Amino acid sequence: MTVLLLAVVLLLCDIQESSASYTITECNEDEPLYIVGNQPTSITCKGLRQTHNMYWSITELCGDCKETRVGLCAACRGSSPCPHNCSDVNADYIISRTKTESMLRFVDNLTAKDGATVKCSRLNNQTQASCTVNVIKAYQLPDCNNNTLEVVDNGKTMIGCTNIDPSHDMYWSIIYPDDVEKTVAECDSCLPDDACPDCTRKYDGYVADRNVSVSILQFDSGSDNSKDGATVRCGKLGWGTVEVDCKIQVFNYRLPQCRSGQLDLSEVPPWTSIVCEDLRYDHNMKWTVTDKHNDVIEAASCLNKNKTYNCTAKDGFTATRENESTSELKITKNIREQADNTLACLRGDNAAAVKCLLRVVHPGELENPSVSIDGHFTVSGHVDISKVFASDSNVTCQWYYTQRDHPQLVSSTKLGLLLFTDNNDLHYQRGVCNMTMQLNTSESVYVFTVVVQPGHGPVSAGTVNIRKPGYPQLQTSTCPKYLAEGSDLNCSCHHPASQQVSPAASIYWENRTDTAVLEVAHLSRELNGTEYVCSSVWAKGLTGEIRSSVAYTLLVACEYNGWYY
Ligand SMILES: *[C@@H]1O[C@H](CO)[C@@H](O)[C@H](O)[C@H]1NC(C)=O
Ligand SMILES: *[C@@H]1O[C@H](CO)[C@@H](O)[C@H](O)[C@H]1NC(C)=O
Ligand SMILES: *[C@@H]1O[C@H](CO)[C@@H](O)[C@H](O)[C@H]1NC(C)=O
Ligand SMILES: *[C@@H]1O[C@H](CO)[C@@H](O)[C@H](O)[C@H]1NC(C)=O
Ligand SMILES: *[C@@H]1O[C@H](CO)[C@@H](O)[C@H](O)[C@H]1NC(C)=O
Ligand SMILES: *[C@@H]1O[C@H](CO)[C@@H](O)[C@H](O)[C@H]1NC(C)=O
Ligand SMILES: *[C@@H]1O[C@H](CO)[C@@H](O)[C@H](O)[C@H]1NC(C)=O
Ligand SMILES: *[C@@H]1O[C@H](CO)[C@@H](O)[C@H](O)[C@H]1NC(C)=O
Ligand SMILES: *[C@@H]1O[C@H](CO)[C@@H](O)[C@H](O)[C@H]1NC(C)=O
Ligand SMILES: *[C@@H]1O[C@H](CO)[C@@H](O)[C@H](O)[C@H]1NC(C)=O
Ligand SMILES: *[C@@H]1O[C@H](CO)[C@@H](O)[C@H](O)[C@H]1NC(C)=O
Ligand SMILES: *[C@@H]1O[C@H](CO)[C@@H](O)[C@H](O)[C@H]1NC(C)=O
Numbered sequence: 001m002t003v004l005l006l007a008v009v010l011l012l013c014d015i016q017e018s019s020a021s022y023t024i025t026e027c028n029e030d031e032p033l034y035i036v037g038n039q040p041t042s043i044t045c046k047g048l049r050q051t052h053n054m055y056w057s058i059t060e061l062c063g064d065c066k067e068t069r070v071g072l073c074a075a076c077r078g079s080s081p082c083p084h085n086c087s088d089v090n091a092d093y094i095i096s097r098t099k100t101e102s103m104l105r106f107v108d109n110l111t112a113k114d115g116a117t118v119k120c121s122r123l124n125n126q127t128q129a130s131c132t133v134n135v136i137k138a139y140q141l142p143d144c145n146n147n148t149l150e151v152v153d154n155g156k157t158m159i160g161c162t163n164i165d166p167s168h169d170m171y172w173s174i175i176y177p178d179d180v181e182k183t184v185a186e187c188d189s190c191l192p193d194d195a196c197p198d199c200t201r202k203y204d205g206y207v208a209d210r211n212v213s214v215s216i217l218q219f220d221s222g223s224d225n226s227k228d229g230a231t232v233r234c235g236k237l238g239w240g241t242v243e244v245d246c247k248i249q250v251f252n253y254r255l256p257q258c259r260s261g262q263l264d265l266s267e268v269p270p271w272t273s274i275v276c277e278d279l280r281y282d283h284n285m286k287w288t289v290t291d292k293h294n295d296v297i298e299a300a301s302c303l304n305k306n307k308t309y310n311c312t313a314k315d316g317f318t319a320t321r322e323n324e325s326t327s328e329l330k331i332t333k334n335i336r337e338q339a340d341n342t343l344a345c346l347r348g349d350n351a352a353a354v355k356c357l358l359r360v361v362h363p364g365e366l367e368n369p370s371v372s373i374d375g376h377f378t379v380s381g382h383v384d385i386s387k388v389f390a391s392d393s394n395v396t397c398q399w400y401y402t403q404r405d406h407p408q409l410v411s412s413t414k415l416g417l418l419l420f421t422d423n424n425d426l427h428y429q430r431g432v433c434n435m436t437m438q439l440n441t442s443e444s445v446y447v448f449t450v451v452v453q454p455g456h457g458p459v460s461a462g463t464v465n466i467r468k469p470g471y472p473q474l475q476t477s478t479c480p481k482y483l484a485e486g487s488d489l490n491c492s493c494h495h496p497a498s499q500q501v502s503p504a505a506s507i508y509w510e511n512r513t514d515t516a517v518l519e520v521a522h523l524s525r526e527l528n529g530t531e532y533v534c535s536s537v538w539a540k541g542l543t544g545e546i547r548s549s550v551a552y553t554l555l556v557a558c559e560y561n562g563w564y565y
Contacts, residue, residue, distance in 0.1 A: 021047050021127055021129075022045050022046065022047045022048065022054075022120055022121070022122070022127050022128060022129040023045070023046050023047055023129050024043055024044065024045050024046075024118075024120060024129045024130070024131045025043070025044050025046060026041075026042075026043045026044065026131070027043070027131035027132070031239040031240065032131070032132045032133060032134035032240070033118070033131045033132070033133050033134065033240070034134050034135075034136055034236075034239075034240035034241070034242055035106060035110050035113060035114075035133060035134070035135045035136070036136060036137075036138045036139075036241075036242050037110075037136075037137060037138030038110050038111075038138075039110075039138065040105055040106060040107050040110075041105070041106050041110075042103055042104065042105045042106075043103070043104050043118070043131065044101050044102070044103050044104075045101065045102045045103075045104070045120035045129060046100065046101050047100070047127070047129075048097065048099070048100050048101060048102060049099075049100070050075060050076040050077070050082060050099040050100070051075050051076075051077075052075055052122050052123070053072070053073070053074055053075050053122070053123035054072075054073050054097070054102060054120060054121060054122050054123060055069050055071060055072045055073065055088075055120075055121055055123060056069070056070050056071045056073075056086075056093070056095055056102070056104050056118065056119070056120050056121075057069045057070060057118070057119045057121065058070050058113070058116050058117065058118045058119070059116060059117045059119075060112065060113065060115075060116045061114065061115030061116055067119070068090075069088065070088075070089065070090040070092070070093055070095070070104075071086045071087070071088055071089040071090065071093060071095035071104070072086055072087050072088040072123075073086035073087075073095065073096075073097040073102050074086075074087070076097075076098075076099050082097060082098050082099045083096060083097060083098045084096065084097065086102070091108060092106065092107060092108040092109050092113075093105060093106060093107060094107055102120060104118070104120070110135055111135050113133045113135055114133065114134065114135035115132065115133065115134070116132070116133045117130050117131070117132050117133070118130065118131050118132075118133060119131075134240075136165050136242065137163040137165070138163060138242070138244065139161050139162070139163050139164055139170075139234050139235070139236075139242060139243070139244040140161070140162045140163050140244060141159060141160070141161055141162075141232075141234060141244050141245075141246045142160060142162060143158070143159045143160055143246075144159070144246035147245075147246060147247055148246065148247050148248075148249050149232060149246045149247065149248050149249070150249050150251055151219065151227060151248055151249065151250045151251065156218050156219060156220055157218070157219045158216055158217065158218045158219075159216070159217050159232060159246065160214055160215070160216045160217075161214065161215045161216075161217070161234030161244065162213065162214050163213060164210070164212075164213045164214065164215060164234075164236075165213070165236075166189060166190055166191055166192055166212050166213060167189050167191075168189055168236045168237070168238075168242070169186065169187070169188050169189050169236070169237035169238055170186070170187050170210070170215060170234065170235065170236055170237060171183050171185065171186045171187070171202075171234075171235055171236075171237050172184050172185045172186075172206065172208050172215070172217045172232065172233070172234055172235075173232075173233045173235065174203075174206075174227070174230050174231070174232055174233070174248075175230060175231040175233060175245075176226070176227075176230045177229040177230060181233070182202075182203055183202045183203070184201075184202050184203040184205075184206035184208075184217070185199050185200065185201055185202055185203075185206055185207065185208030185217060186199060186200045186202060186208075186237060187199035187200075187208055187209075187210035187215050190210055190211065190212050191212075192212050196210050196211055196212065199215070205219060205220060206218070206219060206220065207220050215234065217232070217234075227248045227250055228248065228249060228250035228252075229247070229248065229249075230247075230248045231245045231246065231247055231248065232245070232246050232248055233245045233246075251278075251280065251347065252278040253276060253277070253278055253279060253345050253346075253347070253353065253354040254276070254277045254278050254354060255274065255275070255276055255277075255343075255345060255354050255355075255356050256275060256277060257272075257274060257275065257356075258354075258356035261356060261357055262356065262357045262358075262359050263343065263356045263357070263358055263359070264359050264360075264361045264454055265331060265335055265338055265358050265359065265360050265361065266335075266361055266362070266363060266454075267335040267336065267360060267361070267362055267389075268362060268363060271330050271331060271332055271335070272330075272331075273328050273329070273330045274328065274329045274330070274331075274343065275326060275327070275328050276326070276327045276328075276329070276345030276354065277325060277326055278325055279321075279324065279325050279326065279327060279347075280324070280325075280347075281304070281307060281324035281325070282304060283304060283347045283348060284301065284302065284303050284304050284347070284348030284349075285301070285302050285321070285327055285345065285346065285347060285348060286298055286299075286300065286301035286302070286345075286346050286348060287299045287300045287301070287313075287317070287319060287327070287329045287343065287344070287345055287346075288343070288344045288346060289338065289341050289342070289343055289344075289358075290341060290342040290344065291341050292340060292341070297314065298314070299313060299314055299317040299319070299329065299331075299343075300312065300313035300314065300317050300318075300319030300329060301319075301348070302319060302320075302321040302327055303348075307324070309321035309327075311327070313329075315333070316331065316332055316333035316334060317329060317330065317331055317332065318330045318332060327345065329343075329345075335360055336360050336391070336426065338358045338360060339358065339359065339360040339391030339392075340357065340358065340359075340391065340392075341357075341358050342355050342356065342357055342358070343355065343356050343357075343358050344356075359390065359391050359392055360389070360390075360391040361389060361390050361391070361454035362387065362388060362389035362390075362428060362454070363388070363454050363455050363456050364385050364387070364388035364395070364452035364453075364454060364455040364456075365385070365386045365387040365388065366383050366384065366385055366386070366450070366452060366455070366459050367383070367384040367385075367386050368382065368383065368384050369381075369382070369383040369450055369459050369460070369461035369462070370382050370383070370461060370462055371448045371461050371462040371463075371464055372462075372464075373439065373464045373502070373503045374503065375503055375504065375505075375506055375539075375540065376540075376541075376542075377438060377439045377440070377441065377466075377503065377539065377542060378436055378437070378438055378439075379435075379436065379437045379438075379439055379446070379448075379464055380434065380435070380436050381399050381410075381434065381435035381436070381437070381448055381450065381461055382432065382433075382434050382435075382461075383397075383432065383433050383434075383450050383452075383459070383461060384430075384431075384432055385397070385415070385417070385429075385430055385431050385432065385433060385452055386430055387422075387428050387429075387430060388417070388428065388429050388430070388452065388454065388455075389426075389427065389428045389429060389454075390454050394414065394453075395414070395415045395417060395429065395452065395453070395454070396412060396413065396414050396415065396452070396453045397412075397413050397415050397433035397450065397451070397452050397453075398410075398411070398412045398413075398450070398451045398452075398453075399411050399412075399433075399435040399437075399448065399449070399450050399451075399461075400448070400449045400450075400451065400458070401437070401446045401447065401448050401449075402446070402447045402449070403444055403445070403446055407449065407458075410435055410437050410448075411435050411437075413433065415431055415433060416431070417429035417430060417431035418430055418431055433450065433452065435450075439464070439466060440542070440543070440544070441466065441468070441539045441542055441543060441544030441545075442466065442544070443466050443467055443468055444465075444466050445463060445464075445465050445466075446463065446464045446465075446466075447460070447462075447463050448460070448461040448462055448463070448464065449461060464502075465502045466502060466503075467500055467501055467502045468501070468538065468544075468546060469495060469497070469501045469505055469536065469538050469546055469548075470497055470500070474493055474494070474495060474507070474534055474535075474536055474548055474549065474550040475493070475494055475495070475496055475550070476491065476493050476534060476550055476552045478491040478492055478494075479491035479492075479493075479518065479552050481555060482555045482556075482557045483523055483554065483555070483556060483557070484523070484556075484557050485523055485524065485525050485556050485557065485558050486522055486523060487522075487523055488519070488520065488521045488522065488523070489518060489519065489520040489521075489523060489554065490517070490518070490519050491517075491518055491552075492515075492516045492517045492518065493507055493509065493516045493518070493534030493536075493550065493552075494507065494516060495507065495536060501538065505536045505537060505538035505546070506536070506537050506538075506540065507534065507535070507536045508534070508535060509532055509533065509534050509535075510532075510533040510534070510535055510549070511533075512532065516534070518532060518534075518552075520554075523554070523556050524556070525556050525558050527554055527556055528554070528555060528556040528558075529553060529554070529555070530553070530554045531551050531552070531553050531554075532551070532552045532553075532554065533549050533550070533551050533552075534549060534550050534551075534552065535547065535548070535549040536548050536549070
């Protein structure tokens with residue numbers, strides 16, 4: 001029994017022994033081992049048994065180069081317990097082994113190995129594995145300085161990757177600080193005499209381009225803070241690792257008050273304080289003003305000394321740096337002179353900057369805002385602008401109405417204004433901003449506002465109600481039933497709920513008056529029985545017009561012997 005078991009075990013061992021095979025993990029039959037630039041590269045031969053003596057050999061690519069043994073690794077026993085360094089090693093390599101693996105490291109003359117075949121073999125040549133070597137240039141990122149790509153917020157960042165082997169398919173990726181690597185673009189191989197195929201965008205916000213050996217990645221959404229600390233990588237697609245990395249530093253200096261490239265400086269205290277945000281703690285920073293002749297004044301600078309910031313400013317400016325990320329500048333003198341100058345918030349070495357054109361303004365001072373509606377449903381709005389200034393002469397006035405939720409624009413006017421000079425010899429402007437608007441007859445409430453820019457925001461100008469007359473409507477209760485001959489008729493027709501009608505209906509006596517008052521002096525008996533018709537018209541001539549009328553019959557009592565009849 002025991003003998004049988006032993007025999008089985010021996011048999012199994014023998015099968016395993018004869019089926020042992022070596023493999024080199026860094027390459028396979030079809031794919032070469034890439035050695036990038038002068039980077040020392042290791043390869044590992046697996047599948048060794050500790051009883052094997054093995055050796056490494058290389059056949060360099062030259063006219064009649066022979067296979068040369070470059071290292072001998074003895075079996076793991078006796079004087080050579082594993083792991084151990086191998087003997088007989090050529091100076092271009094370091095070779096060592098464990099019980100089951102042998103490592104070969106290329107350390108010198110790397111480029112001479114291009115095209116060579118490297119082989120790991122059992123000493124008796126019963127099992128072998130080999131690999132061809134392909135030495136390629138390292139990809140490079142020339143825009144990467146000190147391993148850092150500075151991304152600033154004033155445009156599109158581009159980074160180039162050079163030395164790409166034309167036969168390589170390549171990719172660009174971004175590795176975020178949380179270690180997620182996202183491929184953002186891929187570019188296929190590109191033979192020297194062919195037009196390169198377009199690169200494929202893999203992720204929004206990035207676009208790549210490639211010619212034979214150069215690829216350029218553009219961040220087409222500008223910078224954003226989430227990229228700060230991320231790594232941009234240019235690499236080879238497919239077999240073999242060829243990659244080069246650069247760390248992204250986002251300098252996202254911002255002037256949040258700068259809108260459409262322009263910032264309003266108010267000459268009315270409290271003066272506009274201009275804030276620059278997203279500074280980096282380790283930066284010195286400064287504020288400059290550039291005038292029309294391109295003369296630059298350093299208005300203020302804030303030095304970082306061990307995270308405390310000392311700001312100094314020229315006369316007429318004050319600067320503070322409240323904390324690592326924020327600095328504030330105030331211009332306190334001669335503000336008019338800053339018109340059309342360019343303000344910049346910069347890193348101390350000028351590398352990161354954000355700029356903005358300055359406009360000097362005196363916010364509009366408004367008087368008598370009002371709205372009214374006439375019987376034709378035409379709304380008139382009016383406001384006096386008693387004092388305003390904008391150095392670009394762009395003073396605008398906008399009227400809005402709000403019916404339910406959202407303000408709707410009625411009119412927007414660039415105002416032509418009158419110039420005047422105040423006691424300080426400064427020019428200002430004044431004028432009016434009027435508006436008319438036709439309303440329809442649907443019942444509704446309209447709230448009107450007016451916005452003058454430069455200014456302090458919307459100003460309420462009043463409310464217009466549209467309310468229909470109710471029905472029945474007209475009354476002639478002030479008109480007497482009888483009147484004596486010779487007396488005067490003076491009465492009026494009215495609407496009992498006229499307060500609630502808006503705009504007012506026009507009430508008149510037909511063929512007699514334009515108003516609600518009926519007057520007849522010295523009544524004669526001939527007028528007895530005359531019928532007068534009082535009418536009311538609301539929204540005359542418009543869709544939704546409402547008319548109504550009421551008749552009044554005059555009875556004239558005649559005097560006869562002191563009696564009236
Ligand atoms: C192999 O040699 C290197 C230096 O050549 C040495 O640092 C290492 O310890 C050696 N390893 C063994 C197992 O002897
Ligand atoms: C490696 O390069 C050095 C200097 O270029 C040369 O002296 C040496 O012979 C080279 N070794 C081999 C194995 O080619
Ligand atoms: C193994 O192959 C090498 C190179 O082909 C040869 O030099 C060597 O003699 C062979 N060894 C045996 C045991 O056949
Ligand atoms: C390069 O980067 C390191 C680490 O970020 C920094 O300490 C060093 O000052 C930088 N060198 C230059 C020249 O910018
Ligand atoms: C590829 O682009 C780079 C950068 O734009 C340029 O310097 C180089 O000349 C171009 N090469 C070819 C072959 O067009
Ligand atoms: C910087 O500040 C820290 C704490 O505020 C302090 O411990 C450190 O000594 C300072 N370094 C220098 C060079 O002043
Ligand atoms: C700020 O800097 C100025 C000029 O360099 C210096 O005179 C002043 O003492 C500094 N203030 C502080 C608080 O460090
Ligand atoms: C820096 O100061 C500004 C203004 O006081 C403030 O809004 C901001 O939140 C502060 N930031 C930090 C990081 O403390
Ligand atoms: C004038 O000002 C208005 C409102 O601020 C703005 O919308 C418009 O673009 C400005 N026009 C010009 C020519 O700057
Ligand atoms: C503006 O409206 C006011 C009041 O309705 C009126 O007195 C003035 O003449 C109007 N001005 C212009 C320029 O239309
Ligand atoms: C008003 O005058 C017109 C024509 O002159 C006539 O047709 C109409 O009947 C008159 N209306 C009244 C109420 O007298
Ligand atoms: C006045 O007219 C009314 C009705 O039209 C009539 O009843 C009355 O008799 C008249 N009175 C006189 C004095 O003519």
